[in-house]
Amino acid sequence: MTAVARTIRVRNAVAFQVKDCPVLGEREFHDEVVSTVRNGAWIAALYGEGQPDGSVKLFAVLADDAAHELAITSTVVRDKYPSLTAELPQAQAFERDIAEVWRIRPVGHPWLKPLRFQAARTDAPDILTPVERKIGQSPFFSMLGEEIHEVAVGPVHAGVIEPGHFRFQCHGETVHHLEISLGYQHRGVTKALVGGPNKRTQHYIETLAGDTSVGHALAYAQASEGLSRGEVPGRAVRIRQIALELERLACHTGDLGALSGDVGFQPTDAFCGRLRGDVLNLTALICGNRFGRGLLRPGGTRHDLDEARIRKVLDVLDAYAKDVRQAVDLLQSTASVLARFESVGVISKELATEIGLVGPAARASGLTRDVRADFPTGAHLVRPYVPVTATTGDVAARAKVRALEIEKSLDLVRRELQAPWRDGLTWLEPGGLRPHEMIVSLTEAWRGAVCHVARTEATGHFACYQVVDPSVHNWFGLACALREQAISDFPLCNKSFNLSYCGHDL
Amino acid sequence: MFEAFIARLQQGHRTMRYPDGPAPELPDRFVGRPVLDKSGCRECGECADACPVGALTVVDGGPQLDTGACLFCRQCELACTHGGVHFTKEHRLAGARREDLIVKPGPATIAKAYSEEIHKRFGRSLKLRQVSAGGCNACEADSNVLNTLAWDLGRFGVQFVASPRHADALLITGPVTENMLLGLKKTYEAVPAPKFVIAVGACAIAGGPYRGHAECHDGASGTLKVDLFIPGCPPHPLTILDGILRVLGKVEE
Numbered sequence A: 001m002t003a004v005a006r007t008i009r010v011r012n013a014v015a016f017q018v019k020d021c022p023v024l025g026e027r028e029f030h031d032e033v034v035s036t037v038r039n040g041a042w043i044a045a046l047y048g049e050g051q052p053d054g055s056v057k058l059f060a061v062l063a064d065d066a067a068h069e070l071a072i073t074s075t076v077v078r079d080k081y082p083s084l085t086a087e088l089p090q091a092q093a094f095e096r097d098i099a100e101v102w103r104i105r106p107v108g109h110p111w112l113k114p115l116r117f118q119a120a121r122t123d124a125p126d127i128l129t130p131v132e133r134k135i136g137q138s139p140f141f142s143m144l145g146e147e148i149h150e151v152a153v154g155p156v157h158a159g160v161i162e163p164g165h166f167r168f169q170c171h172g173e174t175v176h177h178l179e180i181s182l183g184y185q186h187r188g189v190t191k192a193l194v195g196g197p198n199k200r201t202q203h204y205i206e207t208l209a210g211d212t213s214v215g216h217a218l219a220y221a222q223a224s225e226g227l228s229r230g231e232v233p234g235r236a237v238r239i240r241q242i243a244l245e246l247e248r249l250a251c252h253t254g255d256l257g258a259l260s261g262d263v264g265f266q267p268t269d270a271f272c273g274r275l276r277g278d279v280l281n282l283t284a285l286i287c288g289n290r291f292g293r294g295l296l297r298p299g300g301t302r303h304d305l306d307e308a309r310i311r312k313v314l315d316v317l318d319a320y321a322k323d324v325r326q327a328v329d330l331l332q333s334t335a336s337v338l339a340r341f342e343s344v345g346v347i348s349k350e351l352a353t354e355i356g357l358v359g360p361a362a363r364a365s366g367l368t369r370d371v372r373a374d375f376p377t378g379a380h381l382v383r384p385y386v387p388v389t390a391t392t393g394d395v396a397a398r399a400k401v402r403a404l405e406i407e408k409s410l411d412l413v414r415r416e417l418q419a420p421w422r423d424g425l426t427w428l429e430p431g432g433l434r435p436h437e438m439i440v441s442l443t444e445a446w447r448g449a450v451c452h453v454a455r456t457e458a459t460g461h462f463a464c465y466q467v468v469d470p471s472v473h474n475w476f477g478l479a480c481a482l483r484e485q486a487i488s489d490f491p492l493c494n495k496s497f498n499l500s501y502c503g504h505d506l
Numbered sequence B: 001m002f003e004a005f006i007a008r009l010q011q012g013h014r015t016m017r018y019p020d021g022p023a024p025e026l027p028d029r030f031v032g033r034p035v036l037d038k039s040g041c042r043e044c045g046e047c048a049d050a051c052p053v054g055a056l057t058v059v060d061g062g063p064q065l066d067t068g069a070c071l072f073c074r075q076c077e078l079a080c081t082h083g084g085v086h087f088t089k090e091h092r093l094a095g096a097r098r099e100d101l102i103v104k105p106g107p108a109t110i111a112k113a114y115s116e117e118i119h120k121r122f123g124r125s126l127k128l129r130q131v132s133a134g135g136c137n138a139c140e141a142d143s144n145v146l147n148t149l150a151w152d153l154g155r156f157g158v159q160f161v162a163s164p165r166h167a168d169a170l171l172i173t174g175p176v177t178e179n180m181l182l183g184l185k186k187t188y189e190a191v192p193a194p195k196f197v198i199a200v201g202a203c204a205i206a207g208g209p210y211r212g213h214a215e216c217h218d219g220a221s222g223t224l225k226v227d228l229f230i231p232g233c234p235p236h237p238l239t240i241l242d243g244i245l246r247v248l249g250k251v252e253e
């Protein structure tokens, strides 16, 4: 007798039949998720889907970096199930989402409160009280002690930045615990994506996290193309890759400038602020919009590159490369900057693994995790990508990874631009989506892994469309980075992660 | 120290000459103000059907486009087979009155943004408090970019400040989520009078892609009186700067 598979294992952006995804018993599901993660995978998505009979089907999407495979499994629950968080802290945000949307209690979750303060999508009796469901009023984790004091920041912050609430438990200057409570940006996107694709879908996707328009648009395009078995013209594959790396260049440059500004080192702050704009303008040169809106579409791209444009992008990148190197060298060779960056906000490799960090933050702690290398699509299928890492896991390491990735992205963009271009289309109209299928689509956006999971119903429309922005994983990392730090280091730590509020809140 | 000095010299002076010199050149694919033509219109409604947010309607035998709601996606332009909708590179999109953002068939005009009162009170010094209420960080980023040395907003006496107590105006982005409604109201109340409100981007003006969502309020107007609307998804920094300079009377309409 052969053992019954407890997961379905698929490649990135390859569709499969919903019926091929195993449905396990509650306990079996729990054990399978725990053991797969303990064996090196991380939770890329964990979510619920309401069933007609009032039960909820839980899906776990586990990314097995070493095997280059996604392991997916499911279970059906009614009102509760054994929480995964106690054993896998990286499940904490996902289980809170399931609890507030489907009123399912993860029994044993150590700190159950809403993740986004969103409306429930079921008539089942609530497991949270009205106060717990109220944004800003839901109780915060607090510490007791004579000299303990609490600092509350936000939702409105000092800078031009999105809203979120931070609650610090301090003893003197030292932060013992930071709780990050978000949801202020909740716009109801995942609910609205159900029933698509329709004429708003692309706009929802491009504004999931507006600074990651390309990263999310690529994930969506891959998902649609997988579900429709659509082909993407070679030119388009390359233009998408260029756009994705330009997005990374712009954001990493901006981040290094912001980190510099935060420690009062103005030269790099000023230079990078300008240089980031130069890169955004290249994206606008390609598609008219600085954030790449309207460039990607399922089936390819909406804009092509001509000879003159390619030349222009290369020329601007040459000037950018020279100036950004100077700005970054200056930052990394200034003792007063390093003194503020080093040993601040440390996340060890073990902790990064345990909480499921992604992106530059994970690589700064020594993990090689990078979708371009682990779950390649497009150009990376033929030319494997080798991730860059650092070891110290502090603000300095997160800055260093960005600096190194600027060089890598420059290389990638230049190589794509300079390789001979074969004539042809940039877009092939995709057919309809196949019914009753599922797909997981991952991309390595500048903050880290973007994960989209789609399921189609009988007519080929989305019965479910889940989005996991890298920020969902990494906000928890920021909270951990602040432990036993001086509260005055919060802005610096925060910038070293630079996470998305809207991408988290959806 | 020396290195910083040398770098400073090599990176050069980067602040643009606009508005005294020419505005920075926008790329050829930039999507700005639309021009509408009803001469060939058969009222087929395909442009309106193509629009994801209901910004385009067919009225009185021709198209009418609400640039306040528009995402500048060009779908209507593609859908119209006889050139009824055409997007130009005109970046001046801001207007003081909501109804002036609606473009009708005919020659291109620029909406008026200037306010005598705002000019008198804040023409020499304007402190802005930014509130994102569901914004996707594109409008926020392209507002913030005005602080970089390329744009150098400070040279106009305009500055983003950390506290509403120090502000003269709110610059709102996002469709105003239910979860941020109270935060927005409280921030507004904390700004000392006289004060005014700027709505930046399709979301803050009309809800953007989230128009009609139960979780949002279709922009700032339902909550606060808006004195300046700056359309776009997101508006180009030049469009935002132009709006701020025009409402203050620092550049000619």
Ligand code: SF4
Pocket: B050, B051, B052, B053, B054, B055, B056, B065, B066, B069, B070, B071, B072, B073, B074, B075, B076, B077
């Ligand atoms: S460009 Fe504006 S009016 Fe035209 S379809 Fe897009 S959102 Fe609608």
